[in-house]
Amino acid sequence: MVGGRAGPRRRPMTLAEAGPGTENERLGLVRLSMLRNPLILKPELGKPKRNCYSLPGLDFTYGMYMHKRDGGVAEAIGHWDSVKAKPHKRVMPPDFVTMGRRAVDEGCTKARQFALYYKYMDIRCKDKNILRYGGKIPPGMTFGRPPRPSTPFFDIMQHRYKELWMEHQRARTVVQRSPVKKKLQAGEVRENRTSFLRAHPLPVKEESFWHPRRFEKAEPHLRTFRDPDSRKKALSASH
DSSP states (O other): OBTTBOOOOBOOOOTTTSOTTSTTOOOSSOOGGGGSOTTTOOOOTTSOOBOOSOOOOTTOOOSOOOTTTOOOHHHHHHSOOOOOOOOOOOOOOBOHHHHHHHHHHHTOOSHHHHHHHHHHSOOBOOOSOGGGGSOOOOTTOOOSOOOOOOOOHHHHHTTHHHHHHHHHHHHHHHHHHSOOOOOOOTTOOOOOHHHHHHHSOOOOOOOOOOOOGGGSSOOOSOOOSSSHHHHHHHHHHHO
């Protein structure tokens, strides 16, 4: 390390370097893949990190070697190979809609007349991808992808997503607890009100005589019994 910065990464570690007493000492069976895995290999104290990729030897030359025309810098400057771009002309399909409309305007009514008109008046479709093959950029056009919408920080701080999730779960629970309608099977008769009342009759209402409201709290003016006990005995005997 020079000036507080780590140097270039070194080559992969060998089995001879992972000897006893080092940080990467291994007991038991030692495989070469252990020294090529960055998750297993431990950093060495005071040394730059090793490169865990298997690289060719020191005598290896990167790039493409040209045996016939490799004359150095002089030949590269004097004989610079450049490939000229060929103009690409795209053949568009015939525009039969436009040609058919113009043929009708010219008075064509038979198939042979239409065929002759298509032969001599060859109209091609317009290329919508004109920018790929050269052309003027339309006004107001923006290249690239549209920007991502801004993150709703207010909804995140107010736990809005949690409330929406809770409301969704409550609505889902209500739907699950709601009674499920029984589906009719083949040959089963649908139950109507008559069959339902036959199985579950309504409770019988007790008959009560109608009394005007002004006489509901009025006390009797005539007593035909000597005392209340005799009145209760007479009423109990009649019922």
